[in-house]
Amino acid sequence: MNRGWTFITNHAVVLSLIAKEPLVTARELSSEIGITERAVRRIITDLNVAGYITKKKIGRRVRYSINPGMTLRHRTHQEVAITDLLRILGWRRRRAAKAVMS
Numbered sequence: 001m002n003r004g005w006t007f008i009t010n011h012a013v014v015l016s017l018i019a020k021e022p023l024v025t026a027r028e029l030s031s032e033i034g035i036t037e038r039a040v041r042r043i044i045t046d047l048n049v050a051g052y053i054t055k056k057k058i059g060r061r062v063r064y065s066i067n068p069g070m071t072l073r074h075r076t077h078q079e080v081a082i083t084d085l086l087r088i089l090g091w092r093r094r095r096a097a098k099a100v101m102s
Helices: 010-020 026-033 037-049 082-088
Strands: 053-058 061-066
Touching (some): 010 061, 010 082
16 A cells, blocks of 8 residues: 555544444554554544544443534635535444334
8 A cells, every 4th residue: 555645634534434433442443544542542532622523431432423513624625514524435324213103
């Protein structure tokens, strides 16, 4: 693989993988992306502080949620919703479970 530049930043890759698998661990992300676990944790913190994701502790694991109302950060693309980017990267929004009729 060419280790030069890429079109997608590590922040976008982490966000897209979290969107696809909300229970993914930093270690799993690190292995998949090819960056250190510490770098992944910094990116997760950046995304959380900026409001792109929220974290909820479930036992010993963390479940991540994406905030679909957020837009891209760069001033030239602030009108683009992150959900548009995530769809391009293969994310499919999960449908809420339908209420059971009694």
